[in-house]
Amino acid sequence: MSHFPAKSDxxxxxxxxxxxxxxxxNRSKHLRRLVVxxxxxxxxxHIGSSMSPIEILRVLYDDVMRFDPADPHWxxxxxxxxxxxHGCLAQYALLADKxxxxxxxxxxxxxxxxxxxxxxxxGKIPGVEASTGALGHGLSIGIGMALAARLQRRxxxxxxxxxxxxxxxxxxxxxxxxxxKHRLSNLVAIVDYNKIQSxxxxxxxxxxxxxxxxxxxxxxxAVEVDGHDVEALxxxxxxxxLDSGKPTAIIAHTVKGRGVPVAEHQPSWHHKNKFTExxxxxxxxxxxxx
Amino acid sequence: xxxxxxxxxxxxxxxxxRVVFIGSDLGVGTLKAMKAAMPDRFLMEGVxxxxxxxxxAGMALDGCVVYVNTIATxxxxxxxxxxxxxxxxxxxxxxxxxxxxxxxxxxxxxTHLAIEDFAIMRVLPNxxxxxxxxxxxxxxxxxxxxxxxxxLYIRLAKGGDPVIxxxxxDFRIGKAILxxxxxxxxxxxxxATTERCLKAAEILADTGVAAGVLHMHTIKPLDCEAxxxxxSGRDLLVTVEEHLLAGGLGSAVLECLVDCGVPLPKVVRLxxxxxxxxxxxxxxxxxxxxxxxxxxxxxxxxxxxx
Numbered sequence: 001m002s003h004f005p006a007k008s009d010x011x012x013x014x015x016x017x018x019x020x021x022x023x024x025x026n027r028s029k030h031l032r033r034l035v036v037x038x039x040x041x042x043x044x045x046h047i048g049s050s051m052s053p054i055e056i057l058r059v060l061y062d063d064v065m066r067f068d069p070a071d072p073h074w075x076x077x078x079x080x081x082x083x084x085x086h087g088c089l090a091q092y093a094l095l096a097d098k099x100x101x102x103x104x105x106x107x108x109x110x111x112x113x114x115x116x117x118x119x120x121x122x123g124k125i126p127g128v129e130a131s132t133g134a135l136g137h138g139l140s141i142g143i144g145m146a147l148a149a150r151l152q153r154r155x156x157x158x159x160x161x162x163x164x165x166x167x168x169x170x171x172x173x174x175x176x177x178x179x180x181k182h183r184l185s186n187l188v189a190i191v192d193y194n195k196i197q198s199x200x201x202x203x204x205x206x207x208x209x210x211x212x213x214x215x216x217x218x219x220x221x222a223v224e225v226d227g228h229d230v231e232a233l234x235x236x237x238x239x240x241x242l243d244s245g246k247p248t249a250i251i252a253h254t255v256k257g258r259g260v261p262v263a264e265h266q267p268s269w270h271h272k273n274k275f276t277e278x279x280x281x282x283x284x285x286x287x288x289x290x
Numbered sequence: 291x292x293x294x295x296x297x298x299x300x301x302x303x304x305x306x307x308r309v310v311f312i313g314s315d316l317g318v319g320t321l322k323a324m325k326a327a328m329p330d331r332f333l334m335e336g337v338x339x340x341x342x343x344x345x346x347a348g349m350a351l352d353g354c355v356v357y358v359n360t361i362a363t364x365x366x367x368x369x370x371x372x373x374x375x376x377x378x379x380x381x382x383x384x385x386x387x388x389x390x391x392x393x394x395x396x397x398x399x400x401t402h403l404a405i406e407d408f409a410i411m412r413v414l415p416n417x418x419x420x421x422x423x424x425x426x427x428x429x430x431x432x433x434x435x436x437x438x439x440x441x442l443y444i445r446l447a448k449g450g451d452p453v454i455x456x457x458x459x460d461f462r463i464g465k466a467i468l469x470x471x472x473x474x475x476x477x478x479x480x481x482a483t484t485e486r487c488l489k490a491a492e493i494l495a496d497t498g499v500a501a502g503v504l505h506m507h508t509i510k511p512l513d514c515e516a517x518x519x520x521x522s523g524r525d526l527l528v529t530v531e532e533h534l535l536a537g538g539l540g541s542a543v544l545e546c547l548v549d550c551g552v553p554l555p556k557v558v559r560l561x562x563x564x565x566x567x568x569x570x571x572x573x574x575x576x577x578x579x580x581x582x583x584x585x586x587x588x589x590x591x592x593x594x595x596x
Contacts, residue, residue: 131375137375143341144350171372
């Protein structure tokens with residue numbers, strides 16, 4: 001288990017940085033290739049924002065969440081909300097991989113008649129629980145779903161993935177207060193902490209540290225984890241709830257653009273609407289199976 | 291009217307397990323009986339309207355019918371993006387009950403006056419907008435609200451408003467009620483202005499001018515059918531609203547009639563000019579300032595008829 005309690009900020013950051021040298025396994029590369037199918041199909045997309053949360057989603061969909069692609073509205077399913085809706089290609093990759101819709105749908109990303117837009121829409125895409133894109137909405141919606149599960153005595157858990165830039169929004173902290181008050185142990189807030197927002201590094205635009213302390217002070221059980229370490233993520237998610245009387249906040253240290261070296265840590269790769277042939281070749285080479 | 295509305299929420303909750311109430315930071319003792327009887331369906335969530343609307347959306351996505359209550363300005367302006375995206379994009383059965391619509395909170399100044407609520411709510415696709423005239427009509431609206439399929443904004447009047455609705459009314463969301471048959475003039479009103487228009491029509495009748503009153507309790511979806519049928523043959527159409535002239539009832543009525551291609555009689559729109567309020571006082575004194583008292587409405591009708 002390589003996640004750490006809230007106070008060891010420097011240790012986990014250091015560990016996460018060292019882990020960047022670790023190559024991605026073939027499943028992580030496969031999922032990223034699905035992201036690229038969407039990116040190249042649509043000729044645009046939030047590439048950096050879609051690559052950083054891939055392992056978080058992979059572990060949730062592979063090992064943690066209960067759902068049935070053949071019955072997306074099964075009442076007892078766990079709910080997943082990608083509150084940072086601009087990273088939707090990551091979710092589309094997992095939904096295609098799990099069979100919620102055919103893989104070839106990805107190539108229609110953002111096209112006129114596609115179900116897959118630049119932000120995920122509920123009602124259009126099987127497996128998408130809420131339409132997101134306007135930042136700072138998903139956690140409140142997740143709280144409502146967690147309260148409904150409690151009221152209806154369902155075992156459903158709710159996982160909400162937020163961006164680090166997203167949590168600049170005041171509404172996120174209104175929601176955090178509320179989740180703490182209701183002691184929603186069936187709610188998991190995950191921050192994809194890749195340290196870069198649209199304009200630049202979060203430390204320049206709006207510093208966030210110490211994030212675990214902030215969430216803990218709002219009534220969450222807060223931990224940090226290397227957001228690309230599949231085993232650590234799996235062990236952490238399987239140990240939830242960390243406290244039976246509290247919601248959980250997971251600060252996942254990630255790398256913007258992870259898996260595509262030309263994009264990693266680059267604010268300019270937050271969103272791309274054209275790719276040169278050299279860039280396409282570099283992306284493909286980086287994601288070839290080992 | 292507010293107590294009637296909230297008591298109806300409890301009554302609806304007793305007969306339908308989907309019903310949930312969320313308040314922001316309301317007065318001491320609000321819905322005390324509901325809180326005691328069903329504490330898990332009574333939520334008081336603090337001064338956090340953005341979160342409340344998102345929560346309501348999340349609950350509604352999982353089968354709840356959610357009634358949210360706070361001051362009208364805060365349930366519309368403060369959380370507008372949540373209302374637009376979380377409620378209207380998803381088209382969810384969440385009811386927004388706005389206290390103090392129009393100029394009810396006159397003593398509290400422009401931060402608390404909901405004089406643009408019709409405009410900003412009705413432009414949102416899927417949102418329905420209703421302003422009933424009295425507490426008895428509120429009961430009928432609340433019954434009708436339970437199974438309304440999408441989001442619904444309910445503007446509350448002052449409270450203690452004279453009861454002008456009738457037990458024989460066939461109240462349906464989206465169907466206007468003809469309170470007085472039209473003559474040369476048709477007055478179209480909503481919420482608290484219907485009572486003023488009825489009085490104005492009586493004053494006019496005393497001077498030989500026959501004026502009808504169409505109570506347009508639902509501003510959206512607007513009852514175009516009733517309007518079309520009643521407008522033809524009139525010399526004068528007057529819309530009367532406790533709202534800015536921009537974007538409210540008068541605008542909606544004209545949009546409807548122009549789009550239907552109905553020949554328009556002379557039209558006068560009465561309401562609040564393009565300005566935030568500059569004074570305090572009471573709802574009645576503000577009605578006087580904006581020319582919305584019964585005598586003033588009657589005088590304006592006479593002037594328009596020439």
